[in-house]
Amino acid sequence: MKALIGFSAFLLASASAFAQVPTIADKDLKIAAELRDEALKSSIGYKVVESLTTEVGPRMAGTPGDAAAVKWGVAKLEELGFDKVWTEPVTFPTWKRGTEKAEVIAPYPQPLVITALGFSVGTPKGGLTAEIIQFDTLEDLVKAPKGIAEGKIVFIKNRMKRARDGSGYGPAVSARGRGAVEAAKQGAEAILIRSIGTDSHRMAHTGMMRYEEGVKRIPAAALSAPDADLLENMTRRGKPITVKLDIDAQDGPDYTSHNVIGEIRGSEKPDEYVILGAHLDSWDLGTGALDDGAGIGITVAAAELIARLPERPKRSIRVIMFANEEQGLVGGKAYAEAHKDELKHIITAAESDFGAGKIWRLDSRVKQDAIPVVEKMVKVMEPLGITYGNNRAGGGPDLIPLRGYGISVFSLRQDGTDYFDYHHTPDDTFDKVDKESLDQNTAAYVVFAYLTAQMEGDFGFGLE
Amino acid sequence: MKALIGFSAFLLASASAFAQVPTIADKDLKIAAELRDEALKSSIGYKVVESLTTEVGPRMAGTPGDAAAVKWGVAKLEELGFDKVWTEPVTFPTWKRGTEKAEVIAPYPQPLVITALGFSVGTPKGGLTAEIIQFDTLEDLVKAPKGIAEGKIVFIKNRMKRARDGSGYGPAVSARGRGAVEAAKQGAEAILIRSIGTDSHRMAHTGMMRYEEGVKRIPAAALSAPDADLLENMTRRGKPITVKLDIDAQDGPDYTSHNVIGEIRGSEKPDEYVILGAHLDSWDLGTGALDDGAGIGITVAAAELIARLPERPKRSIRVIMFANEEQGLVGGKAYAEAHKDELKHIITAAESDFGAGKIWRLDSRVKQDAIPVVEKMVKVMEPLGITYGNNRAGGGPDLIPLRGYGISVFSLRQDGTDYFDYHHTPDDTFDKVDKESLDQNTAAYVVFAYLTAQMEGDFGFGLE
Numbered sequence: 043m044k045a046l047i048g049f050s051a052f053l054l055a056s057a058s059a060f061a062q063v064p065t066i067a068d069k070d071l072k073i074a075a076e077l078r079d080e081a082l083k084s085s086i087g088y089k090v091v092e093s094l095t096t097e098v099g100p101r102m103a104g105t106p107g108d109a110a111a112v113k114w115g116v117a118k119l120e121e122l123g124f125d126k127v128w129t130e131p132v133t134f135p136t137w138k139r140g141t142e143k144a145e146v147i148a149p150y151p152q153p154l155v156i157t158a159l160g161f162s163v164g165t166p167k168g169g170l171t172a173e174i175i176q177f178d179t180l181e182d183l184v185k186a187p188k189g190i191a192e193g194k195i196v197f198i199k200n201r202m203k204r205a206r207d208g209s210g211y212g213p214a215v216s217a218r219g220r221g222a223v224e225a226a227k228q229g230a231e232a233i234l235i236r237s238i239g240t241d242s243h244r245m246a247h248t249g250m251m252r253y254e255e256g257v258k259r260i261p262a263a264a265l266s267a268p269d270a271d272l273l274e275n276m277t278r279r280g281k282p283i284t285v286k287l288d289i290d291a292q293d294g295p296d297y298t299s300h301n302v303i304g305e306i307r308g309s310e311k312p313d314e315y316v317i318l319g320a321h322l323d324s325w326d327l328g329t330g331a332l333d334d335g336a337g338i339g340i341t342v343a344a345a346e347l348i349a350r351l352p353e354r355p356k357r358s359i360r361v362i363m364f365a366n367e368e369q370g371l372v373g374g375k376a377y378a379e380a381h382k383d384e385l386k387h388i389i390t391a392a393e394s395d396f397g398a399g400k401i402w403r404l405d406s407r408v409k410q411d412a413i414p415v416v417e418k419m420v421k422v423m424e425p426l427g428i429t430y431g432n433n434r435a436g437g438g439p440d441l442i443p444l445r446g447y448g449i450s451v452f453s454l455r456q457d458g459t460d461y462f463d464y465h466h467t468p469d470d471t472f473d474k475v476d477k478e479s480l481d482q483n484t485a486a487y488v489v490f491a492y493l494t495a496q497m498e499g500d501f502g503f504g505l506e
Numbered sequence: 507m508k509a510l511i512g513f514s515a516f517l518l519a520s521a522s523a524f525a526q527v528p529t530i531a532d533k534d535l536k537i538a539a540e541l542r543d544e545a546l547k548s549s550i551g552y553k554v555v556e557s558l559t560t561e562v563g564p565r566m567a568g569t570p571g572d573a574a575a576v577k578w579g580v581a582k583l584e585e586l587g588f589d590k591v592w593t594e595p596v597t598f599p600t601w602k603r604g605t606e607k608a609e610v611i612a613p614y615p616q617p618l619v620i621t622a623l624g625f626s627v628g629t630p631k632g633g634l635t636a637e638i639i640q641f642d643t644l645e646d647l648v649k650a651p652k653g654i655a656e657g658k659i660v661f662i663k664n665r666m667k668r669a670r671d672g673s674g675y676g677p678a679v680s681a682r683g684r685g686a687v688e689a690a691k692q693g694a695e696a697i698l699i700r701s702i703g704t705d706s707h708r709m710a711h712t713g714m715m716r717y718e719e720g721v722k723r724i725p726a727a728a729l730s731a732p733d734a735d736l737l738e739n740m741t742r743r744g745k746p747i748t749v750k751l752d753i754d755a756q757d758g759p760d761y762t763s764h765n766v767i768g769e770i771r772g773s774e775k776p777d778e779y780v781i782l783g784a785h786l787d788s789w790d791l792g793t794g795a796l797d798d799g800a801g802i803g804i805t806v807a808a809a810e811l812i813a814r815l816p817e818r819p820k821r822s823i824r825v826i827m828f829a830n831e832e833q834g835l836v837g838g839k840a841y842a843e844a845h846k847d848e849l850k851h852i853i854t855a856a857e858s859d860f861g862a863g864k865i866w867r868l869d870s871r872v873k874q875d876a877i878p879v880v881e882k883m884v885k886v887m888e889p890l891g892i893t894y895g896n897n898r899a900g901g902g903p904d905l906i907p908l909r910g911y912g913i914s915v916f917s918l919r920q921d922g923t924d925y926f927d928y929h930h931t932p933d934d935t936f937d938k939v940d941k942e943s944l945d946q947n948t949a950a951y952v953v954f955a956y957l958t959a960q961m962e963g964d965f966g967f968g969l970e
């Protein structure tokens with residue numbers, strides 16, 4: 043509750059339209075429970091993911107797959123009987139992966155499996171050959187004597203830790219995001235990181251990296267876990283290890299994709315709405331089944347189940363398939379910008395973007411007097427194995443801009459134990475989606491969406 | 507015992523030098539038990555695999571890796587104190603993998619992960635585009651109406667079954683070996699099979715295929731399991747699926763590699779010997795840790811443990827690192843041919859070529875009156891969780907030629923439940939080797955090698 047102290051006064055003063063203590067009717071709790079049980083028997087979400095991964099597949103921002111996904115999204119929402127389906131433009135710079143090869147040249151010649159990180163520059167034509175300099179962590183690289191990596195290829199061997207809540211990702215991912223900048227500052231020609239992942243398969247994990255104004259832009263790639271092991275084992279032998287990188291990634295022109303939005307129109311307060319989000323884009327290596335086909339399937343299915351009821355809920359429910367989450371949360375930012383005059387119409391929002399593992403916890407971000415309503419919601423989710431966490435929900439990556447405006451968000455927290463085995467690799471494919479778990483997610487989302495669309499009162503606005 | 511009936515008369519008549527009922531001294535059983543316990547604490551085998559995969563890595567027959575492996579093998583056996591180390595030439599045709607790409611062109615454009623099968627021809631320059639025709643099994647393709655695949659790419663979707671003893675491999679692998687011939691007979695332009703494997707990772711499994719005189723040579727490749735799923739899911743939609751293959755594999759010139767042999771010289775009967783075998787070559791995709799680095803590690807370590815004893819065993823122990831098993835058991839055939847005048851000097855033989863899973867069963871192939879000695883050997887292995895199987899041991903792929911001459915062989919049967927998750931893929935890397943299991947293998951091999959080198963009498967010759 044800590045987060046709630048201190049702003050309720052502000053809230054009451056500033057958001058008069060949002061000052062009602064929320065309540066949920068018993069009959070709505072009963073309908074929510076029925077929807078939950080219906081969801082567990084449903085296979086809509088699973089079919090939606092199968093459809094997206096089969097008929098579209100990889101859909102990296104700015105590629106033909108992106109355009110195909112937008113077309114698919116509109117058609118799918120229309121097919122499933124949403125009341126209104128539309129798109130909103132999202133413009134961003136693009137990046138093209140080319141061939142990417144790496145090999146140890148000496149003293150133990152053998153190929154390495156790598157993948158370029160998003161927005162990495164390529165190597166000079168014909169490749170780049172240099173000695174490896176190994177660091178345990180990004181911090182070690184930063185703290186090392188100035189110029190230590192001069193003319194070398196930095197290799198960061200840090201391993202990400204497996205955890206149900208994905209908490210190993212944050213500490214590890216800085217090597218991906220900032221590695222190239224820090225390596226360049228130390229004089230390096232390129233950087234290789236151990237993939238930010240928890241598997242031990244020979245597939246490298248891609249993902250975004252960034253350059254910094256005034257710092258040399260050097261190529262950045264991730265090694266698969268077994269290849270990182272290999273470099274470590276070679277390095278342990280004490281001889282200089284020479285590696286050749288050949289990467290021809292490059293930036294492309296700006297591109298306009300679209301957020302795809304489907305609405306179940308509310309019967310009493312159609313202009314107030316609940317947002318269910320997921321991102322439609324994926325990286326290029328896999329078919330984006332877990333990241334974030336699953337989120338698309340879960341949110342679409344939850345809304346569709348509500349649309350099957352004899353009556354529309356009181357508020358509208360918007361399913362937003364965000365464009366280009368992967369390369370900078372661009373769709374999420376565009377939505378917040380385009381709808382900035384109606385932000386108070388958003389009653390709350392939740393994004394599903396963590397695979398298809400079962401939800402085990404619900405976190406909220408609501409005003410303090412709304413907590414009893416959240417507790418009622420959790421009660422309906424309890425049979426799904428879900429308990430209440432705290433009132434500091436993040437809501438999901440594409441909701442960060444909305445959250446920044448003080449909009450209420452919820453996090454339906456999934457079991458991510460295996461998520462980073464597949465995340466951003468070629469292995470993110472449909473077979474990794476467990477139908478039963480996906481249905482459990484849909485069940486939780488339908489409870490959340492229905493109850494928030496039905497309740498009286500609000501969750502507050504201007505939340506910190 | 508069934509296999510033993512009927513040939514003992516022949517045996518007694520034809521193999522007078524090999525007519526002694528074997529016996530094992532109690533003190534040797536005691537030493538074998540000590541060696542077994544020593545092996546469980548040892549890490550030689552594990553270090554040998556680490557060394558081979560790190561310093562050599564992929565070593566497909568006829569490649570620079572092959573030559574590096576031979577050099578490595580000689581150096582490793584010398585370093586480990588074998589009494590005699592030598593090589594014997596093995597000549598064979600070679601094959602070169604080039605780039606290999608596949609993609610669905612229509613109606614759902616997306617890339618597919620494939621790998622060419624060993625000795626496949628390439629596609630015409632610029633690739634080959636055709637419609638997919640799907641079959642459940644190779645048998646269905648064979649039994650289908652004549653010319654059914656005219657101008658098409660055959661896709662065989664059969665899935666290999668997981669089993670501890672690897673029994674799913676045989677029925678499935680015919681699609682790899684004979685698929686191209688049968689597809690060509692039905693008019694096909696190329697063939698894609700679901701990988702012969704049990705995993706669901708996005709890596710295709712390579713392995714040998716064969717052409718037939720007088721039948722058109724068409725390109726043959728394997729799809730990773732998720733890609734085979736994808737094609738199946740696309741096919742289910744009922745529209746024609748067009749795929750483009752671009753493979754530039756080709757045959758190369760003949761090459762001479764070497765069997766690498768290390769001997770622990772016997773103290774009493776140095777010219778009689780026990781063979782411990784494994785193959786030194788691997789496919790090119792992984793580092794050949796399980797196939798067959800593990801076998802190399804296990805057999806080298808077993809012999810090395812015996813070499814540490816204060817006295818040499820009575821008979822010699824030969825560790826043979828066979829050249830080019832993968833592309834036709836060439837090293838095994840060469841050894842049998844080169845040593846055909848001394849076959850009776852081989853007391854028995856066993857090859858380790860099924861990964862690093864624990865041994866759970868011992869099969870023998872010995873004359874009937876030798877069974878009591880085998881039972882004593884099994885008793886020493888019992889604490890390792892090993893029981894006796896039957897007297898119809900296969901012995902291992904490179905021992906097929908020796909077995910054909912009626913030489914006794916043993917099969918120390920490993921748990922292969924996970925073996926085909928990695929077999930012939932990029933994922934066959936050192937991290938997949940479990941040290942404890944590898945040591946258990948070494949423990950069983952050292953018991954086998956020591957007791958057979960020490961026992962009085964023989965296992966028979968001319969066995970069927």
Ligand SMILES: [Zn+2]
Binds near residue numbers: 321333334367395396
């Ligand atoms: Zn995502």
Ligand SMILES: [Zn+2]
Binds near residue numbers: 333368466
């Ligand atoms: Zn992602």
Ligand SMILES: [Zn+2]
Binds near residue numbers: 797
């Ligand atoms: Zn093998």
Ligand SMILES: [Zn+2]
Binds near residue numbers: 797832930
């Ligand atoms: Zn093999």
